[in-house]
Amino acid sequence: YQEQVMQIFQHLAGYSLGQADLVRRAMAKKHLDELMAQKDKFIYGDIEKGGNITGCVSKGIPAEVAAKIFADMESFASYAFNKSHAAAYAVVAYRTAYLKYFYPKEFLAGILNDRLDKIEEISKYIAYMKERGIAVLQPDINRSRTIFAVEGDGLRIGLGALRGIGIEAIEAVINERNEHGQFADFADFAVRCAKYINKRIVESLIYAGAFDCFNHPRAVFAAVYEDVLSRVTAMDKQKSGAQISLFGNIIEEEKITIDYPDIPEYDQTEKLSLEKSVLGVYVSGHPFEKFAPYFKDKTFNCSMMQYEEDEDTGERKYTEIASGQSATMGGMISAYKKLQTKSGLFMAFVTVEDLYGTVECVCFPKVYDKIKSFLAEDRVVTLSGKIDISDEKPPVIIVDRMNEFTPTEEKSPSAANSVSGNNGGNNTAGGAGGGTGNAVQGGAYAEEKDDSEKTLWLNITGLDERDLGELTDTLAFYQGNTSVIFVDKIKRAKYMCSQKVSISRALYA
Known part of the structure; x- marks a missing residue:
């Protein structure tokens, strides 16, 4: 321990307690240059230079032995702790290991709540949980707390984890839910919480999937939420002003009803992209998962x-x-x-x-x-x-x-043919001929060659000059490093195209 180093400097080399503590600090901060500056003083002292350190040699310790002791302490400095620090770390290590083993979900919830502002770390822990069968539950307006919380066999993401949403507004919504019960539907939420939230917060909740529990697509909520909030705001103003009808009655608050449009949900890519824009991570899926x-x-x-x-x-x-x-x-x-x-x-x-x-x-x-x-x-x-x-x-x-990268199963039949050989045979006029020399078997993908080493063979048999011009113009949109050779079967001729291309799904299409 560092305390033992202090004792060595005191008893063997005549350092005072304060001087020994300075050595300890240099060791703790891993300032090896400061530690090495003490080497000569440790061995020979600094009396001749007007100091008060006697050194090991003056106490009968051979210089080579003192140098060996110092070298041992030098190597020890890179991982030395003081005793109380080491003991505290040991206790923390045992406790966290115990919690991780016996209460893994609660342990992870604690870690995530300590890293709410570190999105890159949260994404790693979410992947970690999925690998170990711990469900990652998306935000839910009727179930989520402000922070991550254990729920059943998984962890529910807290509403406070959403980007750009004030904690005070979220806590007000959760207090409303706790005091008066869960929200029956989106209209009920809007009526009860409009005074706490704004349109930006509602939009974030929609994209995060917090209203999925109401069984409408997110795209539908995104289409109606502004109108619903405007109606609720107008209703609140009407109520607070106690406006009187032509017949002398106070206009009473009406229940909001929503005419949900029949529109499709966002496609999966856009849905996940919007989800990540407010959560910082993918939760309900990941676009890379299938790859x-x-x-x-x-x-x-x-x-x-x-x-x-x-x-x-x-x-x-x-x-x-x-x-x-x-x-x-x-x-x-x-x-x-x-x-x-x-x-x-x-x-x-x-x-x-x-x-x-x-x-x-x-x-x-x-x-x-x-x-x-x-x-x-x-x-x-x-x-x-x-x-x-x-x-x-x-x-x-x-x-x-x-x-x-393009997995084989996403390639069209013509694309699959285009990478199967090196000649233009068995293709209809204008089709992509044999391809790049990259064999594709059993759903795997090949990347044996760099683009500059590949050749794309195109069968132009039967194409007139206009068709050939259009084909050349199309290739110009996909500039790259792959050579293109045109094959005309009737003329039994091959022509090197001046335009090199980048092989892609868009080009094959």
């Missing part, structure tokens, strides 16, 4: 970005990754930013998301030139590169290769 099984053999995912942080220095130590480590991963582009380098070339910072979180991927000009044709949000990609970890920023991946 995840294809990437089980990759060496990196965002769950590996866990770190331990030194509470004194704030230094982060990553336990599963290291700077310079090779990484392969699959994910979905959630954002990207293009910028121009000093040399005039373009590069991009691409945020790639998987089930566990996001990682920034740096694409320098050579890589950017190859990926710019498919660089778009929600595009699924596979990539490889090197992990780079700096002191002040989260880890990034320096990309050396990135390809658009």
Whole structure:
């Protein structure tokens, strides 16, 4: 313990208690330069320099022995604690291990409530819970509390976790529910809570799925909520003004009824996108979920970005990754930013998301030139590169290769044919001929070749000049690095197209 180091400096080298404590502090803060500045004083003292430290040699300890003792303390400094600190950490470790094992849901609820403002960590814990069969229950206006809470076999997301919603407004809604019972429907909620909330809050609750319990699509609530709130506000003004009818009676409050329009729900992608916009994470599903099984053999995912942080220095130590480590991963582009380098070339910072979180991927000009044709949000990609970890920023991946990913089952028959061989045979006029040389078998996908190594063969038999011109113009919209060869069976000729393309579902369509 650090206290023992203090005793060694006191009893062997003649340090005062205050001087020994300064050594302890240097050790606690991991200031090795300050610790090493004490080496000569520890061995030989500083009496000759006007100090009061006698040193080990003056007490009959050989210099080489004193140097060995100091070296042992030097290596020990990287993980030394004072005794009370170590004891406290041990108690906390045992208690948290006990809670995690015997009360996993309550334990996770506590962790999540401590990280309400750290969305990237919440997404990792949500993925963790799903993997271990702990249900993640979406916000519910009749069930959610302000914070995460255990409910049955899962955890219910609290309404206070929604972005941009004041805790006071949410607590007022929950108090209303607790005092007067659950809300019967959306109209009942609006009448009882309009005085606590505004349109923005209601919109966030809709997108988060808090009104799904009323058995109408979110798109329907989004279409009617503004009108409903306006009617409730007008009704409240009417009531407070005690307006009198032509017949001398006070106009009494009427019950709000809603004529719900018959419109379809948002498509799944938009629904999840809106959900994430207010929760910061995907809850009812994840757009990458159906792709995840294809990437089980990759060496990196965002769950590996866990770190331990030194509470004194704030230094982060990553336990599963290291700077310079090779990484392969699959994910979905959630954002990207293009910028121009000093040399005039373009590069991009691409945020790639998987089930566990996001990682920034740096694409320098050579890589950017190859990926710019498919660089778009929600595009699924596979990539490889090197992990780079700096002191002040989260880890990034320096990309050396990135390809658009399309599972076989989503390809059209013509697309499937286009990657099955290297000649243009057995295709109708104008169809995509044999393709890139990437064999596709058993629902797997292939990425053996870079785009620049692929060739797209197109059967142009029977096309006139106008049709051929339209085809060439279409190819120009999909610029990339894959060569295109036209095949005319009648003329028994092959022509190299001047336009190179990027292979994608849109091109095949």
